Amino acid sequence: MMKMTPELLAVIAERFKAFAEPARLQVLYELKSGERTVSDLVTATGLGQANLSKHLQQLHAAGVVARRKEGLFTYYTLADRDVLKMCDLMCGRLEKETTARRKALSAG
Amino acid sequence: MMKMTPELLAVIAERFKAFAEPARLQVLYELKSGERTVSDLVTATGLGQANLSKHLQQLHAAGVVARRKEGLFTYYTLADRDVLKMCDLMCGRLEKETTARRKALSAG
DNA sequence: TCACTATATTCCGATGCAGTAAATCAACCT
DNA sequence: AGGTTGATTTACTGCATCGGAATATAGTGA
Structure with a gap:
């Protein structure tokens, strides 16, 4: 285990933040099935184009997704397994938790 | 894999958000070595007591930590493995990433 | 060059959240 | 009951960030 400097804590927090937004999770969920262009993701998620583009920048900056430009299109994929x-x-x-809660309810 | 409703996405995002703050990560790091009282965590982390208490509530609400009251003290632990x-x-x-970057630098 | 399309970026209003201080609560003691 | 201590809650301030509209950038083709 590495030593926990404030800087490292900040970086890790930053990474978690990338996952900590419904819109971005929705994008990741879409990318599960493979590479997508921004327009693909716009129609799949219903997010506004500008908004989505910004989320994609964040995901990319956090190393969560990879991108590839081809002509006018930008293809996004999950960065790794x-x-x-x-x-x-x-x-x-x-x-x-939910199954535990269900059990507790039926037992109680 | 479950179906991805907006509600579920919101809940998952909420959970990630619990990890997405340096102060809270610092708390988790402290709790690795075992149960701690709030005062323990105040001295260990250097966070203000009120501030820390709020972070602990968030962690608890997100199911990340468990708590146990004993007299005046509240003991916090990690919720699970x-x-x-x-x-x-x-x-x-x-x-x-960092090793990959190091390699890229020495190679390039 | 000019139009057209796919993305990215900037600007802005609204909302959310971290941090601090003060007030409150709860358990213990004399 | 009153006082003390540990912890939580509330009120407030400042800063970050989400989402939308408009604008800018870049690649394509006529």
């Missing part, structure tokens, strides 16, 4: 692992881990935590 | 897994996964991503 760990991105999905993060989401799955978080969803797993949620599921555990 | 997955909390650390989240952090380790994120740090792993960071390390990969």
Whole structure:
């Protein structure tokens, strides 16, 4: 485990922040099935183009997505396998809680 | 994989948000070594007491930490093993990037 | 060069959140 | 009951950020 300097804490927090927005999670969810252009994502998510573009910049700056330009289009993809692992881990935590809560309700 | 409703996206984002703040990460880092009272955390982190208390409420609301009252004291702990897994996964991503960048620099 | 399309960027209003100080609450003690 | 201590809550301020509209940039083709 690395030493926890304030700078490192800030960087890690920054990374988590990339995941901490419904719009951005929606984008990641779309990218699960593969590469998408910005327009693809606009129609898939219903987000405004300018807004989406800004979210994509943030995701890219945080190393969450990769991009590739081809002519007029910019193709975005998930940066690596760990991105999905993060989401799955978080969803797993949620599921555990909800099933636990369900159990508690039926038991109580 | 569950269906991605706007509500679910909001909940997941909320969870990530709990990790997306240096002060809160610092708290989690402290709790790695075990149970701590609020005062313990105040001295360990250097955060103001009221401020810290609010961060602890957020972490608790997000299911990241558990608490236990004993007399005047409130003891906080990490809620489960997955909390650390989240952090380790994120740090792993960071390390990969920095080593990759180092390699690119020495190669280029 | 001029138009057209796909993205990115800038500007702005509204909302959210971190931090601090002061007030409040809760448990303990004499 | 009154006082003390640990913790939470409230009120407030300043700063960040989301979303939308308008504008700018860049690549394409006539």
